[in-house]
Amino acid sequence: MKKFALAGNPNSGKTTLFNLLTGSTAHVGNWPGVTVDKKDGVYKKCAENVAIIDLPGIYSLSPYTPEEVIARNYIIDEKPECIINIVDATNLERNLYLTTQLLEIDTPMVVALNMIDAVEKAGDTINSEELEEKLGVPVVRISALKNTGIKELMDKAYEVSSKPREAKTVLLKSAIRTLIDDVKSALIEQNVSNPLFHAIKLIENDEIEVGMHKDLVKIIDDFKQGFNDDIFGTDFEALVADGRYKYISKYFAPVVSSKKESKEKLTKSDKADKVLTHKIFGIPIFLVILFAVFHLTFSEDFLFLGKIFSLPTLEELGLLTEEGEPLNYGVRVLACLYDGALFSPGVIVNNIWNDLLVGELFGWLGGLVEASNMEPWAIGLINSGIFDGISAVLSFLPPILVLFLFFSILEDSGYMARIAFILDRAFRKFGLSGRAFIPMIMGFGCSVPAMINTRTLADENEKTATIRVIPFFSCGAKLPILTAVAGAIVAYFGLGNADLITYGMYLIGIVTAIVSVLLLRSTTLKGETAPFIMELPAYHAPQFKNLMAHLWDKVKHFIKKAFTIILASTIVIWVLTHFSMSWKFLADEEINQSILAGLSSLVQPIFTPLGFGSQLGQYGWVFVVAVIAGLIAKENVIATFATIASCLITSANLDFGSLDVMAENGIDAVQAMIMSTRITIPALISFIAFNMTTIPCFAAVATAKGELQNSKRYKGTLLFWLLSSYIVGAMIYTIGSWWWTLFIWLVAIALVVVFILIKNKKINLKPRRAK
Amino acid sequence: MEKTLNNFSVGEEGMVKRVSGERRIKRRLFDMGITPGAIVYLRKKAPLGDPLEVTIRGYELTLRKNEAENITVEVEE
Numbered sequence: 001m002k003k004f005a006l007a008g009n010p011n012s013g014k015t016t017l018f019n020l021l022t023g024s025t026a027h028v029g030n031w032p033g034v035t036v037d038k039k040d041g042v043y044k045k046c047a048e049n050v051a052i053i054d055l056p057g058i059y060s061l062s063p064y065t066p067e068e069v070i071a072r073n074y075i076i077d078e079k080p081e082c083i084i085n086i087v088d089a090t091n092l093e094r095n096l097y098l099t100t101q102l103l104e105i106d107t108p109m110v111v112a113l114n115m116i117d118a119v120e121k122a123g124d125t126i127n128s129e130e131l132e133e134k135l136g137v138p139v140v141r142i143s144a145l146k147n148t149g150i151k152e153l154m155d156k157a158y159e160v161s162s163k164p165r166e167a168k169t170v171l172l173k174s175a176i177r178t179l180i181d182d183v184k185s186a187l188i189e190q191n192v193s194n195p196l197f198h199a200i201k202l203i204e205n206d207e208i209e210v211g212m213h214k215d216l217v218k219i220i221d222d223f224k225q226g227f228n229d230d231i232f233g234t235d236f237e238a239l240v241a242d243g244r245y246k247y248i249s250k251y252f253a254p255v256v257s258s259k260k261e262s263k264e265k266l267t268k269s270d271k272a273d274k275v276l277t278h279k280i281f282g283i284p285i286f287l288v289i290l291f292a293v294f295h296l297t298f299s300e301d302f303l304f305l306g307k308i309f310s311l312p313t314l315e316e317l318g319l320l321t322e323e324g325e326p327l328n329y330g331v332r333v334l335a336c337l338y339d340g341a342l343f344s345p346g347v348i349v350n351n352i353w354n355d356l357l358v359g360e361l362f363g364w365l366g367g368l369v370e371a372s373n374m375e376p377w378a379i380g381l382i383n384s385g386i387f388d389g390i391s392a393v394l395s396f397l398p399p400i401l402v403l404f405l406f407f408s409i410l411e412d413s414g415y416m417a418r419i420a421f422i423l424d425r426a427f428r429k430f431g432l433s434g435r436a437f438i439p440m441i442m443g444f445g446c447s448v449p450a451m452i453n454t455r456t457l458a459d460e461n462e463k464t465a466t467i468r469v470i471p472f473f474s475c476g477a478k479l480p481i482l483t484a485v486a487g488a489i490v491a492y493f494g495l496g497n498a499d500l501i502t503y504g505m506y507l508i509g510i511v512t513a514i515v516s517v518l519l520l521r522s523t524t525l526k527g528e529t530a531p532f533i534m535e536l537p538a539y540h541a542p543q544f545k546n547l548m549a550h551l552w553d554k555v556k557h558f559i560k561k562a563f564t565i566i567l568a569s570t571i572v573i574w575v576l577t578h579f580s581m582s583w584k585f586l587a588d589e590e591i592n593q594s595i596l597a598g599l600s601s602l603v604q605p606i607f608t609p610l611g612f613g614s615q616l617g618q619y620g621w622v623f624v625v626a627v628i629a630g631l632i633a634k635e636n637v638i639a640t641f642a643t644i645a646s647c648l649i650t651s652a653n654l655d656f657g658s659l660d661v662m663a664e665n666g667i668d669a670v671q672a673m674i675m676s677t678r679i680t681i682p683a684l685i686s687f688i689a690f691n692m693t694t695i696p697c698f699a700a701v702a703t704a705k706g707e708l709q710n711s712k713r714y715k716g717t718l719l720f721w722l723l724s725s726y727i728v729g730a731m732i733y734t735i736g737s738w739w740w741t742l743f744i745w746l747v748a749i750a751l752v753v754v755f756i757l758i759k760n761k762k763i764n765l766k767p768r769r770a771k
Numbered sequence: 772m773e774k775t776l777n778n779f780s781v782g783e784e785g786m787v788k789r790v791s792g793e794r795r796i797k798r799r800l801f802d803m804g805i806t807p808g809a810i811v812y813l814r815k816k817a818p819l820g821d822p823l824e825v826t827i828r829g830y831e832l833t834l835r836k837n838e839a840e841n842i843t844v845e846v847e848e
Contacts, residue, residue: 060802093828241801282818425819536831
């Protein structure tokens with residue numbers, strides 16, 4: 001099958017064109033070694049089927065960014081039969097800059113003049129025949145958005161793909177044309193393919209090329225001896241770039257004729273921008289938009305209607321049975337949408353998915369398994385190991401998708417780039433760019449989409465640091481831990497305010513994140529903040545089709561992971577909690593005899609400095625078990641307490657008085673744990689903090705692994721999570737129990753800071769030599 | 772009069788004379804169209820005063836002040 005490569009600037013409509021050409025055949029993966037999307041698909045309307053490969057969006061073929069290196073290596077090494085260069089007609093000058101570089105490769109090429117409809121609407125005209133003549137390759141006017149000109153484009157591409165094309169350059173009128181000729185001839189003698197392209201890259205002193213042709217560097221150095229440009233000296237990289245733009249301004253730009261002076265007229269996009277990045281209102285508007293996204297995704301009182309009108313709950317309406325179950329199926333459906341308040345769209349999707357679809361399906365499947373005459377352990381493995389594991393993972397899907405949808409809309413509309421623009425200054429203080437904000441704030445919803453979103457960060461160290469701190473922005477699943485433990489502290493010890501404790505914990509997470517980023521960026525993940533030179537694309541309405549294609553990719557990725565790494569880890573934990581050391585199968589309530597409980601008692605002393613180790617005595621292992629169970633999904637931490645509490649009632653004859661240990665809100669379950677272990681308040685707070693900052697759930701771990709690629713960084717990340725949570729927990733417990741330890745911590749922190757500063761040579765210990 | 776782009780006030784316009792700086796950043800600036808002879812217009816500053824938004828070759832580009840420092844521009848007085 002012939003291969004056509006799609007190349008062009010970001011925001012040139014490449015994705016829209018790709019989706020249009022390939023439809024449902026599109027396949028998304030990663031380019032080897034990097035997390036840049038690799039998309040390919042099949043176009044079926046030519047004389048034969050052709051493969052379409054979507055190269056990353058790039059502005060140039062420099063050796064400095066992974067996207068540009070991928071694109072050039074693909075064209076040079078994989079030799080596609082044709083390059084389709086998509087060009088934004090509303091911004092011809094900068095887009096043609098890439099075109100002049102692609103022209104230097106011998107591959108046949110077609111230029112797709114996209115968004116021609118927008119140009120015409122603005123009253124401008126582009127003489128595409130003239131452009132075609134000057135470029136020497138076919139130019140086809142298209143609109144990917146309106147689906148016009150696509151067939152002509154592909155027919156043209158198919159036609160030229162069988163004819164060889166000789167590379168040409170626009171640099172022949174520049175001062176270095178003789179040098180280009182000399183190096184090119186030398187390369188032809190060596191039988192190098194694409195001699196013109198390699199010659200110019202060599203002259204630019206391109207890192208990748210220079211390594212490949214060391215022998216030819218001498219020709220260039222000799223030439224440099226007798227050369228001196230007024231402006232550039234012997235900086236050929238600059239000279240070449242300048243040569244391209246000079247040529248474009250002189251010969252290509254005149255094909256556009258504007259009807260009017262458009263500078264005075266504000267487009268809709270400009271007007272929107274004036275408000276959205278306003279000096280005073282810019283930041284408040286951003287905060288409101290952010291609040292709206294989270295409100296639409298997670299709020300159980302949409303638009304605060306329930307509060308405002310004091311709407312009745314289902315129970316008050318008499319629609320529930322005495323056990324609090326819905327009266328009939330209709331009420332069950334209603335309960336997904338409403339209970340004392342209208343739910344937000346995100347919550348409704350979540351309820352329908354989890355209560356009606358997934359819950360129903362696995363309930364039915366579980367019933368079938370129960371009814372079969374398999375061994376009890378096999379029933380347990382299938383029902384509570386595999387099925388519960390799968391449904392736990394699937395239950396993450398709605399929030400991930402809804403959150404992703406909203407952030408994709410922000411990205412697609414062009415607003416995301418402005419958020420980075422607004423916040424860059426504030427983030428640079430921590431060694432991050434404004435782009436890092438979005439993944440971090442998404443962490444409050446769910447770590448999985450947040451980590452995937454770090455792909456927008458160009459710098460590898462910045463990306464790793466961001467992924468590492470994302471779990472500290474406490475996600476939705478961690479909230480039940482906070483509310484249950486905080487509620488139990490208030491109920492049992494009778495002091496404090498549960499909301500205050502909860503907010504305090506969120507704050508501890510954020511502070512930990514800030515400190516961690518500063519620490520990481522000045523130790524193992526050092527580096528200058530990546531340059532922030534980027535295009536601010538015009539605002540436009542996001543496209544439904546693109547959004548859906550985007551979401552579908554994410555679902556596929558997540559499901560694939562769910563059924564491999566996440567499921568496997570879940571089963572391991574199930575086995576550890578349901579078998580004794582002698583491999584006897586245990587019921588849920590016999591968790592105290594499980595391998596996990598045994599292992600937990602063994603490692604329990606490690607947690608002594610955190611307050612939930614050896615000092616808790618006989619039943620101290622419960623907290624360690626809960627932490628490990630929380631790795632499947634953080635909701636499990638409190639659920640495990642409930643299981644253990646009922647276990648302790650039967651196995652140890654403990655009496656928890658009036659507590660309903662299986663209560664849904666978990667506050668009673670936590671109180672039962674407090675009664676049986678006599679754990680202190682600082683230790684409980686340390687326990688919450690440990691859960692918030694330790695290794696996140698398996699779904700997030702799997703995502704981090706996929707995004708980091710490099711296994712050393714991945715292992716470093718796991719270690720970092722363990723260390724950070726241990727230190728945070730220990731700090732809270734010791735200071736909370738013995739206030740004077742605060743001074744020991746302060747001294748330790750001061751020592752670490754001084755040590756880092758000395759290592760980074762910010763402080764000079766040697767006395768200055770007098771001159 | 773010559774001055775560097777980071778010293779522009781909003782609404783000022785000029786012609787790029789020289790671009791200096793570290794290789795990677797310089798190349799990026801060139802690739803984005805900031806080359807000698809190009810007209811650059813400072814459109815706005817971010818609410819916190821940095822980065823800047825400029826119009827160059829018919830589109831909007833954002834860059835930080837310390838990156839703009841590398842760009843020397845000829846301004847009419």
